[in-house]
Each structure stands twice: as C-alpha cells, then as structure tokens.
Amino acid sequence: MSYQTLLDAVIKGDIKTAKEETLKAVDAGQKAQDILDQGLIEAMNVVGDNFSKGAIFVPQMLRSAKTMQECVEVLKPHFKENAMTTKGKIVIGTVKGDLHDIGKNLVGMMLEGAGFSIIDLGVDVAPEVFVDKIKEADADVVGMSALLSTTMPSMSLTIKALADSGLRDTVKVIIGGAPVTRKYAEDIGADAYASDAGSAVLEAKKLLNIT
Amino acid sequence: MLIVGEIINTSRRRIAEAVEKQDAAFIGQVAKDQADAGAHFIDVNAGTFVDRETEYLCWLVKTVQDAVDLPLCLDSPSPKALSEAIKYHRGEPMINSISLEKERFDEMLPIVTAQPCRVVALCMTETAMPVTIEDRVQAGAELINRLTAEGVALENIFIDPLVQPVSVDTRMGNAVLGAIKTIMNDFPGVNTICGLSNISFGLPARRLINSTFLSLCILQGLSAAILDPTNKRLMANLLSTRMILGKDEYCGDFIDAYQNGIINKE
Numbered sequence: 001m002s003y004q005t006l007l008d009a010v011i012k013g014d015i016k017t018a019k020e021e022t023l024k025a026v027d028a029g030q031k032a033q034d035i036l037d038q039g040l041i042e043a044m045n046v047v048g049d050n051f052s053k054g055a056i057f058v059p060q061m062l063r064s065a066k067t068m069q070e071c072v073e074v075l076k077p078h079f080k081e082n083a084m085t086t087k088g089k090i091v092i093g094t095v096k097g098d099l100h101d102i103g104k105n106l107v108g109m110m111l112e113g114a115g116f117s118i119i120d121l122g123v124d125v126a127p128e129v130f131v132d133k134i135k136e137a138d139a140d141v142v143g144m145s146a147l148l149s150t151t152m153p154s155m156s157l158t159i160k161a162l163a164d165s166g167l168r169d170t171v172k173v174i175i176g177g178a179p180v181t182r183k184y185a186e187d188i189g190a191d192a193y194a195s196d197a198g199s200a201v202l203e204a205k206k207l208l209n210i211t
Numbered sequence: 212m213l214i215v216g217e218i219i220n221t222s223r224r225r226i227a228e229a230v231e232k233q234d235a236a237f238i239g240q241v242a243k244d245q246a247d248a249g250a251h252f253i254d255v256n257a258g259t260f261v262d263r264e265t266e267y268l269c270w271l272v273k274t275v276q277d278a279v280d281l282p283l284c285l286d287s288p289s290p291k292a293l294s295e296a297i298k299y300h301r302g303e304p305m306i307n308s309i310s311l312e313k314e315r316f317d318e319m320l321p322i323v324t325a326q327p328c329r330v331v332a333l334c335m336t337e338t339a340m341p342v343t344i345e346d347r348v349q350a351g352a353e354l355i356n357r358l359t360a361e362g363v364a365l366e367n368i369f370i371d372p373l374v375q376p377v378s379v380d381t382r383m384g385n386a387v388l389g390a391i392k393t394i395m396n397d398f399p400g401v402n403t404i405c406g407l408s409n410i411s412f413g414l415p416a417r418r419l420i421n422s423t424f425l426s427l428c429i430l431q432g433l434s435a436a437i438l439d440p441t442n443k444r445l446m447a448n449l450l451s452t453r454m455i456l457g458k459d460e461y462c463g464d465f466i467d468a469y470q471n472g473i474i475n476k477e
Contacts (some may be wrong), residue, residue: 023382030288034436057413057414057415058376058378058379058412058413058414059379059413059414061354062378062458097312097314097334097336098341099312099340100340102375102379102412104377106379106380123339123340148258148288149258149259149260149261149287149288149289150287150288151288151290152261153261166421177260179222179224179259179261181259184261
C-alpha cells in the first residue's frame with residue numbers, strides 16, 4: 001500500500017486529510033506499526049530535512065508535528081497491548097536555573113516525530129533529577145538545553161552526576177541552546193551538539209546507530 | 212526613544228573573533244558606528260565565553276569607552292561579571308538585567324543599588340517564562356514595587372516584557388504589546404524596553420518582521436529599544452513611527468535624520 005497521500009498530508013500539515021488517510025489505511029488492514037513507520041515517521045523525516053535545509057519554517061514544522069500527533073491518537077487503539085515500538089527513549093530538559101523552554105520544546109516535538117519516546121522534564125531541572133529520571137526510564141539519550149551563560153555549567157555538572165551514578169556509559173548526551181557551541185560540548189564531554197531541532201534528530205539517530 | 216546599540220555581543224561571530232584577538236580597533240569602530248547612527252547606550256555582552264566572560268566584559272567596557280563617550284548597557288545574567296565590569300565603567304551604566312528569579316534578584320539587588328544606574332528588569336515569573344499579558348504585567352509590577360522600595364528611581368527602571376517568537380505561538384506578539392501598554396499606563400514614569408529579534412525567530416524575512424514589531428511597540432508606548440542602529444531602514448521606521456505618533460516636535464528628529472543621511476529618499 002502506498003502512503004503517498006498520507007505523507008503529503010503530514011508534510012503539508014493538513015490534519016483532516018491526514019487523519020482520514022490514517023483511518024483508511026487501518027480499515028484497509030494495514031498494521032498500525034507500518035502506518036506509523038512508513039507514513040507518519042517517514043513524513044516527519046522529510047519535514048525535519050526540509051527544516052534543516054531552511055526550506056520550511058518553524059510554524060510549518062509545528063503544524064506537521066501536530067498533524068502527526070493527531071494521527072498517532074487515531075492509531076493508538078490499533079496497537080496491541082502497547083506494542084508500539086520506539087526508536088529509543090530520550091529524556092529532555094532545560095538545566096537548573098534556566099526557565100527557557102521554546103527550543104527544548106521544538107526539539108522534543110521533532111524527536112517524537114522521528115519515532116523516539118520523549119520524557120520531558122520541563123525547565124529548571126537539577127542534575128540529580130536528570131539522573132533519577134534517566135535511571136527510572138532506562139533512557140538511551142539525554143538532551144539538555146541552556147539559554148544562559150550562567151546556566152551552561154549546569155550541563156557539565158549533570159554530566160558529572162551521570163558519571164558519579166554510573167550511568168554515563170549507558171546514556172548518550174546531546175546538548176544545545178543559543179550560547180552553547182560544539183566546542184563547549186566537546187569540552188564538557190557531551191556526545192553531541194545540536195544547533196536546532198532538525199540536527200537534534202540527526203544526532204540522536206547517529207548516536208543510536210539508526211539509519 | 213532611548214536606543215541601545217546591540218551589535219557588540221559575542222553571539223555574533225565577528226564580535227567573538229575580535230574579542231578573542233583583543234582587537235580594540237575593531238570593537239572601537241563598531242562602537243563608533245553605533246554612536247554615529249544614534250545610539251544612546253552601547254550594549255556589551257560576552258556571554259558566550261562562559262569561563263572568561265568576566266575578563267572579556269571588563270575589557271569590552273574599557274575598550275568601548277575609550278572609543279566613544281557614551282554610557283554602556285552591561286549585559287549579562289551573571290552578577291559576578293556585572294559587579295566586576297561596573298568597576299571599569301565611567302558614568303551611569305544600564306545594568307541588564309535583574310528578574311524575579313530568587314537567586315538572581317538577591318544577587319543583583321546590591322549591584323543595582325550600589326550606585327546610580329538604570330536597570331533592565333525582565334518580566335520572568337519566579338519559576339517560568341511569561342505567557343499572557345497578565346503574567347508580564349504582574350511580574351513587571353512586582354519588579355517595580357520591589358526595586359522602588361529599595362530606592363531605585365522609577366525612571367531608572369526599564370521593564371523588559373520578554374519578547375517570544377510568534378512562530379511558536381501566534382499570541383506572543385499581542386502578549387508583549389498589551390503588556391507594554393498596561394505597564395506604561397499603570398506606572399507613569401517607568402520605562403519599557405525590549406529586543407526585537409526574538410519575535411521573528413523561526414520565520415523568513417526577519418528584518419521586516421522586527422521593524423513592523425518595533426512600530427507596534429512604539430504605538431503602545433515602548434520607551435527604549437535594544438536594536439542595531441546602523442540598520443538604516445529600521446531607524447527610518449523608528450523615526451517615522453515616532454513622528455506619526457506625535458512624539459517628535461516639529462518633526463525635528465525625522466528631518467534631522469533625513470538631512471544627515473540616516474534616512475534616504477525612497
């Protein structure tokens with residue numbers, strides 16, 4: 001079955017058509033997982049690429065992400081016993097002392113669109129909270145955001161806290177935020193730096209060897 | 212309308228390079244260009260150099276004031292960087308910024324009350340970024356009350372309503388515009404200030420958006436702006452907006468700017 005109409009609808013952010021197409025595919029007997037992978041996630045890959053290339057803009061990305069979320073709601077009852085597979089579990093948050101959430105939210109949305117499960121800890125997240133939640137969720141990746149020069153050191157403290165609790169080898173660390181640089185990521189021993197939501201997805205995939 | 216020239220910020224690549232090389236001639240020229248274009252304050256921000264921010268901010272203060280005879284807007288979330296940089300500053304600086312976040316307020320307060328200065332106060336609540344007009348007005352009012360209670364003159368307080376992108380939430384433009392109007396109305400004598408570029412994050416044609424947004428802010432009573440004064444179209448827009456709103460007696464500033472070449476014929 002071709003998912004082209006569904007793909008186009010998600011890329012365009014046409015919620016109505018996308019939901020109809022999702023239902024149609026379900027009625028035609030397609031597996032929910034296939035519709036998710038080959039339709040929705042595939043469409044969001046295109047959206048992420050377009051965004052990274054500068055071909056589309058934030059509101060268009062948000063509209064596509066919203067469309068995907070609505071379609072996932074349609075699909076949910078058709079998965080058998082939480083059988084929805086995830087590409088990986090990612091804990092995200094803005095670090096301690098920092099209340100900025102816009103960039104972090106965009107990153108979370110795009111990661112979700114790419115098929116990851118997101119545990120969003122919100123803003124002002126202390127190192128020990130990151131550690132606890134990463135442990136609790138058995139997360140594969142943690143994404144930290146900071147928008148202030150004064151809160152960037154909290155990223156480094158969180159990485160140290162991960163090491164102290166023996167989690168550093170089991171979880172990959174991606175960081176980003178306006179004042180954060182690739183060099184800073186290297187300096188504090190993060191695994192990757194992401195400059196925007198699109199590149200956060202690419203980096204997460206790279207770190208988890210997902211093609 | 213008070214203009215704070217925003218260019219000397221190390222989040223700009225060329226500024227960061229010049230600061231790292233301690234290129235005083237380059238920084239001095241950028242300061243002069245902004246002064247010539249009409250800036251009343253020159254912003255200095257070295258925030259991207261986490262470990263060396265204090266050192267670089269101090270250097271910027273000396274270097275810029277060697278080049279221009281203007282007060283500076285010392286721009287950092289770090290009380291340590293600000294309290295050091297202020298020692299090198301001549302005249303009354305603008306300190307950018309304080310907010311209701313508990314630690315930041317407590318640490319910044321002694322700095323902004325130690326000498327006469329202007330202070331930028333961000334409409335953050337103690338635990339979150341503001342969303343609505345009411346969030347901003349409430350935070351602004353509390354900042355004004357607490358700062359004036361500590362002896363800061365009302366006219367030295369510059370409330371920043373915190374501009375957020377309309378690309379993420381289309382209500383964000385009105386939230387700021389409404390807050391400016393209410394704060395200016397409720398506290399006659401206080402100032403409002405904002406940066407412009409956040410409004411257009413995630414969108415194309417950002418200069419157009421920023422410029423239109425500035426006009427709307429001025430309409431609501433914005434009394435200061437952090438912007439690039441060497442952007443002639445933006446300045447022309449600012450000057451014509453003020454004039455149309457009756458804030459430019461005998462259209463003097465507008466005509467001066469035209470005769471000095473800041474505003475071009477169409």
